[in-house]
Amino acid sequence: DAMVIQNxxxxxxxxxxxxxxxxxxxxxxxxxxWYQQKSSQAPKLLFHYYDKDFxxxxxxxxxFQSRRPNTSFCFLDIRxxxxxxxxxxxxxxxxxxxxxxxxxGTRLTVL
Amino acid sequence: AQSVTQxxxxxxxxxEAPVELRCNYSSSVSVYLFWYVQYPNQGLQLLLKYLSGSxxxxxxxxFEAEFNKSQTxxxxxxxxxxxxxxxxxxxxxxxxNTDKLIFGTGTRLQVFP
Numbered sequence: 001d002a003m004v005i006q007n008x009x010x011x012x013x014x015x016x017x018x019x020x021x022x023x024x025x026x027x028x029x030x031x032x033x034w035y036q037q038k039s040s041q042a043p044k045l046l047f048h049y050y051d052k053d054f055x056x057x058x059x060x061x062x063x064f065q066s067r068r069p070n071t072s073f074c075f076l077d078i079r080x081x082x083x084x085x086x087x088x089x090x091x092x093x094x095x096x097x098x099x100x101x102x103x104x105g106t107r108l109t110v111l
Numbered sequence: 112a113q114s115v116t117q118x119x120x121x122x123x124x125x126x127e128a129p130v131e132l133r134c135n136y137s138s139s140v141s142v143y144l145f146w147y148v149q150y151p152n153q154g155l156q157l158l159l160k161y162l163s164g165s166x167x168x169x170x171x172x173x174f175e176a177e178f179n180k181s182q183t184x185x186x187x188x189x190x191x192x193x194x195x196x197x198x199x200x201x202x203x204x205x206x207x208n209t210d211k212l213i214f215g216t217g218t219r220l221q222v223f224p
Contacts, residue, residue: 102154
């Protein structure tokens, strides 16, 4: 089945230790998104790609970076995680009518 | 700009009872409308979408929603809920000319036996 895959599902890192979260998709969609979701809140958009064109949200901290080496893969890098970065990170792709298809998420814990 | 208001943060209901989760939106341009469901420690799953045409939209798991343009609403309904419907539900809008989804704050549906 075509899908959005995120690895790992659970990630534990130490305060200040860089971490990379991965996302891949078999839907062949041009647009990919990274969201941060904290407990009992709606997802918050960090960035999105239209193909390789990178779009950063104005309030996304510089601590967060992203890479998209090809259509299928997208990475979220957190350069120096703080306690406030503990959250669920969701990757999504976009279909024909702006509907988004989400991966299962990576839950990040910062110790 | 678009905005979404989900009027109820929590909706408790007994199993087999009907439920309605309310969503109102604001936009100066035409929009697509969506409902997503999120189970604990999972990503969001698309329940249904309104693009155009018939105002009553049927989705997965027995859910349906009705688009009301005059009231700028897109309420989600299910005639008989199950324990397994316990989850967080997000309403979202997207303008035709943008790639972004604007989410509501979510409604926690809690189904009791």
